[in-house]
Amino acid sequence: MGELIERIRLAAAALADFSSHLFDPTIRLGVTGLANAGKTVFITALVHGLLRGGRFPVFEAMATGRVARAYLAPQPDYAVPRFDYESHLDALVDKRLWPASTRQISELRLVIEYQSQRGHQRALTLDIVDYPGEWLLDLPLLDKSYEAWAAESVSLSRLGPRAGLARDWNSYLATLDPKGAEDEQAALTAAKLFTAYLKACRDKNYAMSLLPPGRFLMPGDLGNTPALTFAPLDVAGDGIAPKGSLWALMRRRYDAYRDIVVRPFFRDHFARLDRQIVLVDTLAAINAGPDAVLDLERALAQVLDCFQIGRKTILSTMLRPRIDRILLAATKADHLHHTSHDRLEAVLKRLTQEATAKAELAGAQVDVVALAAVRATREATVRRARQELPCILGVPVAGEVLAGETFDGETEAALFPGDLPDDPNELFRSDASAFQGISTTSPQNADFRFLRVRPPLLEATESGISALPHIRLDRALQFLIGDRLQ
Amino acid sequence: MNKTWPHRAPAVFRLDDGNVIVGLAEDAAAKYPVQVIPEPDTETSVIAVDDPLQWPRRGFRWGAAFWGAVGGLILLAAGLGMVRLIEDLFARSREFGFLGLALAILAAVAFSVIVIRETMGLARLATIEKLNRRASDTLLNDDRREGLAVTRALLALTRRTPRLARSRAIMESHLGDIIDGADMVRLAERELMTPLDQQARRIVSAAATRVSAFTAVSPRAAIDVLFVFGSALVLVRRLSLLYGARPGALGLMRLMRLVVLHLAMTGGMATSDGLIQQMLGHGIAGKLSARLGEGLLNGFLTARLGLAAIDVVRPLPFTALPRPTLRNLMSDVLRGFGEKEEAP
Numbered sequence: 001m002g003e004l005i006e007r008i009r010l011a012a013a014a015l016a017d018f019s020s021h022l023f024d025p026t027i028r029l030g031v032t033g034l035a036n037a038g039k040t041v042f043i044t045a046l047v048h049g050l051l052r053g054g055r056f057p058v059f060e061a062m063a064t065g066r067v068a069r070a071y072l073a074p075q076p077d078y079a080v081p082r083f084d085y086e087s088h089l090d091a092l093v094d095k096r097l098w099p100a101s102t103r104q105i106s107e108l109r110l111v112i113e114y115q116s117q118r119g120h121q122r123a124l125t126l127d128i129v130d131y132p133g134e135w136l137l138d139l140p141l142l143d144k145s146y147e148a149w150a151a152e153s154v155s156l157s158r159l160g161p162r163a164g165l166a167r168d169w170n171s172y173l174a175t176l177d178p179k180g181a182e183d184e185q186a187a188l189t190a191a192k193l194f195t196a197y198l199k200a201c202r203d204k205n206y207a208m209s210l211l212p213p214g215r216f217l218m219p220g221d222l223g224n225t226p227a228l229t230f231a232p233l234d235v236a237g238d239g240i241a242p243k244g245s246l247w248a249l250m251r252r253r254y255d256a257y258r259d260i261v262v263r264p265f266f267r268d269h270f271a272r273l274d275r276q277i278v279l280v281d282t283l284a285a286i287n288a289g290p291d292a293v294l295d296l297e298r299a300l301a302q303v304l305d306c307f308q309i310g311r312k313t314i315l316s317t318m319l320r321p322r323i324d325r326i327l328l329a330a331t332k333a334d335h336l337h338h339t340s341h342d343r344l345e346a347v348l349k350r351l352t353q354e355a356t357a358k359a360e361l362a363g364a365q366v367d368v369v370a371l372a373a374v375r376a377t378r379e380a381t382v383r384r385a386r387q388e389l390p391c392i393l394g395v396p397v398a399g400e401v402l403a404g405e406t407f408d409g410e411t412e413a414a415l416f417p418g419d420l421p422d423d424p425n426e427l428f429r430s431d432a433s434a435f436q437g438i439s440t441t442s443p444q445n446a447d448f449r450f451l452r453v454r455p456p457l458l459e460a461t462e463s464g465i466s467a468l469p470h471i472r473l474d475r476a477l478q479f480l481i482g483d484r485l486q
Numbered sequence: 487m488n489k490t491w492p493h494r495a496p497a498v499f500r501l502d503d504g505n506v507i508v509g510l511a512e513d514a515a516a517k518y519p520v521q522v523i524p525e526p527d528t529e530t531s532v533i534a535v536d537d538p539l540q541w542p543r544r545g546f547r548w549g550a551a552f553w554g555a556v557g558g559l560i561l562l563a564a565g566l567g568m569v570r571l572i573e574d575l576f577a578r579s580r581e582f583g584f585l586g587l588a589l590a591i592l593a594a595v596a597f598s599v600i601v602i603r604e605t606m607g608l609a610r611l612a613t614i615e616k617l618n619r620r621a622s623d624t625l626l627n628d629d630r631r632e633g634l635a636v637t638r639a640l641l642a643l644t645r646r647t648p649r650l651a652r653s654r655a656i657m658e659s660h661l662g663d664i665i666d667g668a669d670m671v672r673l674a675e676r677e678l679m680t681p682l683d684q685q686a687r688r689i690v691s692a693a694a695t696r697v698s699a700f701t702a703v704s705p706r707a708a709i710d711v712l713f714v715f716g717s718a719l720v721l722v723r724r725l726s727l728l729y730g731a732r733p734g735a736l737g738l739m740r741l742m743r744l745v746v747l748h749l750a751m752t753g754g755m756a757t758s759d760g761l762i763q764q765m766l767g768h769g770i771a772g773k774l775s776a777r778l779g780e781g782l783l784n785g786f787l788t789a790r791l792g793l794a795a796i797d798v799v800r801p802l803p804f805t806a807l808p809r810p811t812l813r814n815l816m817s818d819v820l821r822g823f824g825e826k827e828e829a830p
């Protein structure tokens with residue numbers, strides 16, 4: 001019943017959008033990405049590029065000069081904060097710092113005035129939403145009962161490196177009796193330990209991705225509310241909770257969490273997307289090891305399953321909007337020499353192969369690209385004892401360690417992160433021949449080391465900052481909105 | 487520590503380290519074990535591609551509608567006349583009637599075959615134009631799938647060119663390799679277009695030589711004009727055959743129109759192409775002998791036309807290979823006066 005009402009609400013909103021977009025063409029661009037994938041940087045670079053006219057030779061409308069101007073417009077939602085583009089840009093350019101993790105949802109509206117190829121004056125409105133990537137992991141919960149989620153979480157916490165991180169929570173879990181009486185203190189402790197376990201998994205040494213519920217990691221304004229005071233119990237996937245039990249309490253709160261947090265989030269920001277870019281930080285997972293890579297694959301499969309993807313028809317536009325173009329982007333491609341970009345794309349393709357096949361079957365266009373919204377490195381060849389290594393030059397962030405060197409954030413270094421294999425499947429093995437990441441071995445012995453690099457030093461001209469350097473941001477734009485600027 | 491991972495391990499080199507030198511240092515290499523050689527920006531370098539030839543197409547094509555309608559009317563009139571004629575023939579005698587009917591059917595069949603051929607020729611021309619545009623786009627956006635598709639289309643187009651058999655085999659062996667879109671197009675250009683470009687250059691310079699020589703010795707200006715026009719037609723047709731277009735009569739007309747348009751659009755380019763020097767040179771030749779100067783000028787115009795025709799009928803834009811210039815064509819022509827003309 002609730003499902004049906006939700007559907008009707010979505011259809012009504014879509015219909016309202018459809019009528020207003022008839023006169024004012026709008027693209028809702030979904031910038032999707034798990035935590036630390038680089039959503040904020042991507043949006044900042046995209047907005048800056050469009051406002052200031054970045055160097056985009058592949059973005060046809062801009063390269064041929066048909067885009068007259070782009071400007072920021074008041075956003076449509078009164079209750080959502082504005083995306084703080086200016087201070088993100090300042091931090092990036094002046095202080096040379098990457099933005100901190102996003103803690104709140106925010107929104108931005110951009111209007112692009114252009115001349116169509118036939119010479120008509122047109123305007124295209126682009127709505128972009130930024131949000132904490134952790135929250136994205138909530139979307140798969142919409143279709144999951146408490147029991148299914150609990151069983152999945154418990155079994156996941158006993159796999160691979162998670163087992164060690166979840167030891168405290170698992171041993172506490174063993175003392176709980178789901179069918180026992182309601183106990184607020186037990187719920188509080190369980191939630192605390194569970195959250196600690198999720199936070200430990202997120203550490204960059206482990207770089208796990210599949211960590212629902214997202215608000216446990218990034219509570220927003222809901223910290224310490226009952227809606228966030230629950231945890232999985234060791235219950236059967238198809239059991240029924242007895243009245244007044246701890247199980248029933250947890251179950252009630254899980255449902256409340258879905259109703260209060262997840263459903264509005266999905267309805268307001270994801271149910272009506274036209275185009276989607278999925279940013280994936282493949283390199284962090286490879287850095288951590290094969291377990292993180294497999295975890296990332298699972299998380300992406302679950303998240304991508306939540307979106308309405310398929311070819312657009314008039315009916316679908318009016319009642320159930322669909323995403324007709326998806327761009328899968330492996331971000332931070334500037335941490336690799338360009339000769340390895342193809343292999344990075346192959347890895348991402350392999351990570352998302354099921355979702356891609358499904359989307360293509362539904363008639364959507366899918367493209368995979370290795371991208372760096374802001375390029376922080378240059379490339380170099382290092383010659384050492386007759387050996388040539390394709391390296392990148394950059395200033396590693398203070399505190400990064402590699403081969404016994406600790407960086408202070410000022411020293412420039414040439415980095416060779418390790419060769420990505422030609423066959424991406426080699427990275428997905430978990431047997432003895434698998435590669436070693438920093439989750440299982442010391443940083444000295446890891447097979448890949450991608451250090452975080454500080455944003456580039458830019459020369460300011462009198463008209464402000466010159467164009468931000470990037471890798472394939474123009475190709476991403478051409479794919480995402482190029483056809484609507486014809 | 488057992489290493490099972492077969493690939494190269496990560497490494498780091500601090501630029502302020504004593505063992506590291508930035509930049510090329512041949513003799514200092516012994517002193518510094520590690521050299522860091524910065525590379526030029528590959529990602530941001532702008533790829534130089536010629537602007538593809540595009541005429542903006544505005545809305546409904548009235549010209550096409552007009553010619554289509556007039557053609558239809560003429561066909562109707564001819565059909566009506568034919569029917570009347572056959573009726574008259576039958577009225578006179580049965581035998582004449584049947585003979586006329588048979589001839590009419592034969593004419594109709596032949597006409598439809600011609601129409602089909604012409605349509606195919608036009609379609610092939612359109613394919614080449616589209617291929618050229620797609621290749622230009624691929625050079626810009628570096629799309630691997632599109633690059634492969636362009637290469638495959640090019641292979642299909644040149645399937646009937648025997649001299650490319652070896653190049654085609656090489657190209658087909660590269661189809662499975664991991665090559666970026668733009669590089670694929672460049673590779674295809676190098677492999678498949680090199681022999682054709684050389685041949686095209688020979689054809690153009692031979693035509694220019696012939697025109698020059700003929701103009702220098704011909705008795706009348708009117709004959710010159712006819713000869714120049716005729717050899718221009720032959721030249722364009724041979725070039726289009728060479729690059730795989732095989733146009734019919736209509737196709738040749740369309741091609742001539744495109745070539746002339748191209749000449750008009752790129753006329754300004756000729757100045758940078760050494761036109762001034764060429765003209766000056768001919769001026770001096772003209773001082774020596776009026777006929778010779780005139781001949782050289784005609785040859786020069788023919789070569790210019792040939793270059794424009796190459797641009798129009800070549801399925802790939804010039805990027806990896808140098809575009810033939812008027813200067814080296816004309817030096818061929820001048821040399822051609824002393825030598826035997828090469829059989830193309």
